[in-house]
Each structure stands twice: as C-alpha cells, then as structure tokens.
Amino acid sequence: MLAFLPNLSEHLLGEKLLLPSIATWWCGQPAERAYVLDRLKELIIKPAFGYSKQFKPIFCPELSRDDLDNLRVLIKERPEYFCAQEPMLQATAPIFNGFHFEARHVLLRLFLSRSHRGEITVLPGGLGRVAPEVPSYEFSMQSGGQGKDVWVLSDAPSIANEVVQLVSVRSIKRQAQTLSSHLADNLYWLGRYVERAEILTRTLTVVLKSLLEESTRDDIQAATNLMQSILFNEEAAKRLDVGDLQTADYLVILGEFVVDQIWRSENLASLSAVVSHIQRTRDAVKERISGNTNNILQSIDTLKSFFSSKPGEADFSVIYENLLNFLEVLSGFAGMVAENITRGPDWYFLDLGRRTERAMGLLELLSSCLVIEKSFEGSILKQILDFADSTITYRQRYLNELSPFLVMDLVIKDLTNPRSLAFQAETIQRHIQSLPHRVPFESPHRIDELALSFSSQLNLASLESFLITDEEGCRSELNAFLSHLVQCLLDFSEALSKQYFSVT
Numbered sequence: 191m192l193a194f195l196p197n198l199s200e201h202l203l204g205e206k207l208l209l210p211s212i213a214t215w216w217c218g219q220p221a222e223r224a225y226v227l228d229r230l231k232e233l234i235i236k237p238a239f240g241y242s243k244q245f246k247p248i249f250c251p252e253l254s255r256d257d258l259d260n261l262r263v264l265i266k267e268r269p270e271y272f273c274a275q276e277p278m279l280q281a282t283a284p285i286f287n288g289f290h291f292e293a294r295h296v297l298l299r300l301f302l303s304r305s306h307r308g309e310i311t312v313l314p315g316g317l318g319r320v321a322p323e324v325p326s327y328e329f330s331m332q333s334g335g336q337g338k339d340v341w342v343l344s345d346a347p348s349i350a351n352e353v354v355q356l357v358s359v360r361s362i363k364r365q366a367q368t369l370s371s372h373l374a375d376n377l378y379w380l381g382r383y384v385e386r387a388e389i390l391t392r393t394l395t396v397v398l399k400s401l402l403e404e405s406t407r408d409d410i411q412a413a414t415n416l417m418q419s420i421l422f423n424e425e426a427a428k429r430l431d432v433g434d435l436q437t438a439d440y441l442v443i444l445g446e447f448v449v450d451q452i453w454r455s456e457n458l459a460s461l462s463a464v465v466s467h468i469q470r471t472r473d474a475v476k477e478r479i480s481g482n483t484n485n486i487l488q489s490i491d492t493l494k495s496f497f498s499s500k501p502g503e504a505d506f507s508v509i510y511e512n513l514l515n516f517l518e519v520l521s522g523f524a525g526m527v528a529e530n531i532t533r534g535p536d537w538y539f540l541d542l543g544r545r546t547e548r549a550m551g552l553l554e555l556l557s558s559c560l561v562i563e564k565s566f567e568g569s570i571l572k573q574i575l576d577f578a579d580s581t582i583t584y585r586q587r588y589l590n591e592l593s594p595f596l597v598m599d600l601v602i603k604d605l606t607n608p609r610s611l612a613f614q615a616e617t618i619q620r621h622i623q624s625l626p627h628r629v630p631f632e633s634p635h636r637i638d639e640l641a642l643s644f645s646s647q648l649n650l651a652s653l654e655s656f657l658i659t660d661e662e663g664c665r666s667e668l669n670a671f672l673s674h675l676v677q678c679l680l681d682f683s684e685a686l687s688k689q690y691f692s693v694t
Contacts, residue, residue: 193222193273212278218270226274227262233274235261246458247328251277285320295321297329298340314342334470337372369535373475375691377536380471381543387464388520389551391513393420394448394461396576398510401441401448408566410441412559412573417447419551419558420459445504452509453500462497465490478536483526489519538621542686545621549614549644550679552578552601557672560594563663571597578609598653611675615645618682625690637689640682647675 191198192214199207215222216238226233235248250258265272280295299317302310322334329335369377393416399405400413452461472487496512524544531537555577559570571592575581578601588596604610619641634642656668 192275213276215274216270217265217272217274223265223269226272227265230258230262230274232276234277235265236273236275238271238273249277249328280321283320294323295329296338315340334466369478369539371691373478374535374539375687376471376474377478377539378543378686378691380468380475381540381545382547383464383467383471383543384520384523385544385547386551387461387468388517388524389547390420390451390459390461390464391517391520392577392579393417393555394451395510395513395517396573397444397448398506398513399576401445401506402510406569408569409573410444411564411566412569414444415559415564415570416555416573416577417444417451419555420451421447445506448506448509449500449504452497465494465497475536479540480526480530483523483530486519486522486526489522490516493519533624535625538624539690542618542621545614545617546679546683548609549611549618550676552609552611552614553672553676553679556598556601557669557676560598561665561669561672563659563665567594568592574601578607580607580609583607595653595657598656603648603651603653612645612648615641615648619645635689636685637682640678640685644675644678644682647671647678 192211193216195211195214196207199205215226217223217226218238226235230250231253233250235250237247248261250261253261280297282293283296284291285294297319299319301313301316303313304310318338318340319329320336320338321329322336397413397417400409405413450460454460454462468487468490472484472490476484493512493516527537527540527544531540555574559574560567564570571594572581574597575584580600584597584600587600600607600610602611605612605616607613622637622641625637651671656665656671658667659665
C-alpha cells in the first residue's frame with residue numbers, strides 16, 4: 191500500500207501526508223514497472239504482499255550484472271508480485287565493536303500513545319537499531335542487527351532509588367530468573383537456526399550419497415526432489431526441474447546446486463548463512479546456557495574455514511565428510527540441550543524453536559516429495575526415511591516393504607518417533623502450557639488455539655485419503671493438508687513473537 195499512500199491520503203482525508211512517504215513503486219503498473227526496470231541498480235526490491243521464507247528484500251546495489259538481469263526477467267514474468275523502493279538516506283553513529291570505534295548505520299523507532307479521548311502523545315526515548323556492518327540496508331535481528339537503549343537527557347538531576355532486599359541465607363530458589371524478551375527471542379531463533387542447519391545438512395548428505403555412490407537413475411531423480419525442498423525459492427526449484435536428461439547430466443547439475451546451497455552468499459537459506467546466524471545468536475545467549483553446551487556450539491568455529499570459502503573445484507567426498515562432522519556437532523548440541531539445561535523459560539523457548547523448525551522442514555520435504563506421484567517413488571520413500579533417521583525403525587517393523595502409507599504413518603502420525611510431525615506437535619503443545627500467557631477465566635489464547643489446531647489436524651488426518659491421486663497424479667488432499675499445517679506453524683510463530691519477543 192505504500193506505493194499508493196500519498197494519493198490515498200488526499201483522496202480519503204483531503205490532505206497531503208504530514209511526513210513524506212518513502213518513494214515506492216508497484217510493478218503491477220506499466221509506467222511504474224518501466225521506471226523500476228530502468229533504475230533497477232539503484233533500488234530495493236520487496237515483495238508486494240508481505241515477506242515470506244522464500245522472498246526477502248533484494249538490495250539491488252549489491253547485485254552483480256547477471257543477478258540484475260535475472261531479477262529483471264522475474265519482474266517481467268510476474269510484475270504484480272514486486273514493489274521497488276528508494277534506499278533511505280541512513281544516519282550513522284559511532285559504535286564500539288569490541289576493538290575500536292567504527293561508523294554504523296542507525297535507525298530510531300519512536301512510539302506514540304493514543305488516549306481514550308483520541309489525544310496523541312509522543313513517548314520520550316525509543317528503540318535504536320544498529321546495522322550489523324557498513325554499508326548495510328538491513329537492521330533486523332535475524333540479519334545481525336542489534337537493539338540499543340536510547341537515553342533521553344534531562345536538565346534536572348536524576349534521583350537514585352535504592353532497593354534493599356533482605357534474603358535469608360537459607361532461602362532456596364527453584365524459580366527461573368526473569369527472562370527478557372530479547373533473550374527469549376534469541377533463544378527461540380537459536381533453536382530454529384540449529385535445527386535449520388541440521389535439516390540442510392541431513393538433506394545435503396542424503397543428496398551427496400547419491401552423487402558418491404553408484405546410484406540408479408531413480409535414486410538421482412529422488413535426490414533432485416529432495417534437494418528442491420531446501421532451495422531458496424520456487425524459481426530455484428524450477429531450475430532444478432531439469433526434465434529428461436542423462437544420468438551424468440543430472441549428477442553435474444545436482445552437484446552445482448549442492449555447492450550453491452552451502453556457499454552461495456546471496457542465498458539467505460544457504461548453510462553458510464545459517465551458520466553465521468547460529469554464531470550470532472549463540473553469542474547473544476551464551477550466559478544463559480551451560481558451559482558444556484556452549485562449548486559444543488563454539489566448536490562450530492573450527493568448521494568456519496570450511497563454510498567461509500567456496501572451493502574452486504568441488505571435491506564431494508571432502509564436502510560429505512565435513513557435513514558429517516557438522517552433523518555430529520549439531521547432534522551433540524541437541525543432546526546437551528536435552529540433558530544440561532534446567533527446564534525453565536530458557537529451555538522452553540530454545541526447544542520450541544527446534545520443534546517448530548523441525549516440523550516446518552519435514553512439511554516442506556513431504557510437500558516436495560510426495561504431493562506428485564512419481565515413477566521413482568520407491569527411491570523417494572527410502573530417502574525420506576534416511577532424512578528422518580527412521581530407516582532402521584521402518585525396517586524393524588516392515589522389513590523391505592516400501593509403502594507411502596506406512597512411511598507417512600511413521601513420519602506424520604507416530605508419536606513414538608521423535609522426528610515425526612505428531613511428536614513435534616505434542617511437544618510444542620506441552621511446552622506452551624508452561625509459558626505465562628494465560629489469563630484465568632478468559633478464552634484460550636491465540637497461541638494455544640494454533641498449537642491445538644496443529645495437533646488436532648495431525649490426530650484426525652486420514653492417511654488413506656492422502657494416497658488418492660487426480661488425473662494429473664497429484665495427491666490434492668495431501669497437498670491441502672500440508673499447506674494448511676505450514677500456515678498454522680507460520681501463524682503460531684508470529685503469535686509467539688507478538689506475545690513474547692517485543693524488545694525489552
């Protein structure tokens with residue numbers, strides 16, 4: 191709506207905006223689209239209908255010529271999906287980075303309060319946001335930005351209020367200390383980033399096994415399907431849908447995507463980007479997790495050289511070994527979280543992040559691999575079990591009988607499987623019962639409703655109906671079910687964020 195804000199103000203209110211709106215163009219209009227394509231190098235491209243996991247802002251001044259050409263093609267194909275904005279002129283302030291002072295871009299968010307009589311009051315102070323580096327257009331916590339206190343100077347002397355609390359030497363505390371929303375936010379996202387790294391690593395190791403072993407054509411096509419579940423966006427997934435090629439050509443293309451998914455810097459979902467997020471959130475919460483748990487995460491730094499430099503010529507056996515080492519680190523962290531952190535708010539937010547991300551990753555995998563029935567479905571089912579670390583369990587129960595119905599039961603509805611969707615749903619529901627968001631005698635909170643909805647849909651799901659395909663081989667009921675669960679998880683994470691993660 192920003193593209194239409196100045197005109198809307200005059201049409202609805204009969205007056206111009208008191209503060210100028212940032213220059214915005216919606217590409218769904220021919221003249222505006224032509225203007226944007228002509229000045230693309232100077233602009234920021236954003237989604238017209240809200241951010242998503244697949245579509246983040248694109249900062250065109252940082253793009254190469256080839257990337258700009260690719261972006262022009264995307265805008266011309268679906269112009270209504272894109273908006274363009276001019277970069278804001280950003281102020282700077284001196285920031286001490288631990289070694290020396292440097293200039294960083296800063297934003298100041300001010301807050302207004304409206305009384306019941308309609309009076310507007312500008313509150314003193316505000317929220318300062320500092321960019322992670324210069325130059326940088328991003329200020330969000332997820333991109334490495336920091337929140338800073340904003341002090342308001344006064345001409346009058348301050349009055350110190352001293353609070354003295356007498357505590358008995360025999361007092362025992364089993365109640366966790368107060369957890370700030372900033373720490374809760376970082377703990378939740380640390381859990382999500384660690385689990386996201388594990389999802390990426392597990393997927394890449396399964397794909398690399400197909401590249402390193404003497405795999406059948408069905409196995410290679412199944413690995414391609416698996417790879418599509420972790421790609422940055424739908425366009426990248428379509429580029430991997432390479433059609434009827436020779437097996438050798440499949441291997442080359444798949445290998446290129448593996449390398450890009452680990453090292454491509456502009457890909458915010460790449461493994462190297464996720465590792466950077468883990469390091470940032472780890473440093474923000476290191477005082478709230480045990481020493482041994484922190485040491486496990488610190489060992490990620492020893493793999494930093496592997497993630498920081500893209501090889502000139504990829505040696506897939508070396509990449510595979512490094513990914514297995516990284517998977518051991520992530521598994522060690524999961525064990526430490528389970529055994530070494532007391533069950534207080536810290537642990538609940540950290541584990542909620544892990545469970546939410548694990549469920550999301552499994553939903554995207556199933557959506558990518560099972561919605562469309564394929565001739566090589568046997569290979570797909572084996573790789574799903576491999577990804578979910580459930581191959582041994584499946585063989586113990588069903589020997590070598592591969593059935594989509596039985597695989598879906600194990601990874602969707604089996605409460606005894608810690609990697610199933612049902613297990614994540616039950617754990618999420620149990621965790622939120624320990625969080626302080628309920629008000630006695632009031633209707634259920636939105637967080638509870640969403641967690642219950644997620645769990646109930648899993649419990650009531652009919653796996654038999656998911657096997658039914660239409661004339662085009664699409665399992666439409668399974669597709670609708672998975673899409674609805676994804677949206678439910680997105681809404682749950684947003685409700686959790688609104689309730690607990692406002693900066694304090």
